Amino acid sequence: MKSLFVIPARGGSKGIPGKNIRHFAGKPLILHALDLARKFANDQAICITTDSTEIAEILLSSKYPVPFLRPEELSSDYSGMYEVLLHALNHYENNGLFFDNIVLLQPTSPFRLSQHVSEALSLYSGDLDMVVSVKSADANPYYVLFEENADGFLEKSKTGNFSRRQDCPAVWQYNGAIYIVNPDSLKKSNLSSFSKIAKYVMDDLHSLDLDSELDWLFAEFINEKFQIIGS
Secondary structure (H helix, E strand, O other), X not given: OOEEEEEEOOOOOOOOOOXXXXXXXXXXXXXXXHHHHHOOOOHHHEEEEEOOHHHHHHHHHOOOOOOOEOXXXXXXXXXXXXXXXHHHHHHHHHOOOOOOEEEEOOOOOOOOOHHHHHHHHHHOOOOOOEEEEEEEOXXXXXXXXXXXXXXXXXXXXXXXXXXXXXXXXXXXXXXXXXXXXXXXXXXXXXXXXXXXXXXXXXXXXXXXXXXXXXXXXXXXXXXXXXXXXXX
């Protein structure tokens, strides 16, 4: 199967300002994602979609030519990943390049390894909408998650008579590391509307996602201790 690897790298970021060009484990964060994608594809099948000339210059120093600068309307805090992926896919198809799937690798998963991508790709088939990486959810809606009812009282998010958390049905949460998307499904509907989704399970350590300064500090501590990735 031929994959288009898409790495989104917007210039603006509120949680961690300048995160994509901030150094982690010896190099700008964006370059870790590029290095990983290059283990699976040549640069013609890697799309780093960015609106930032600064990011583009850093990528050029690693001999990666940015295929386009993302338009302003797809670069705000309110821009959705669906539109970004569709824009990237259309760019390549308009240039006569077609792919069997899209592998979305967000730069904010620094501990995602090539092994994880390979294993997730092995689960993909054309009759799926998407394969997505998950981890075991931190909280279970049958046990410790509550919603407020019409009377203002808390009640369980999902009904069930469980006295121990380990007896509850397993629940999963997206960890943001890997999305393998069917292009035909993408053209028909948003990712949130997909119904044929297969999970690829990752452990908590490799699922770490950088969303805040605290996440960044924790990731640096973990990497110093376990040397998961290097420069």
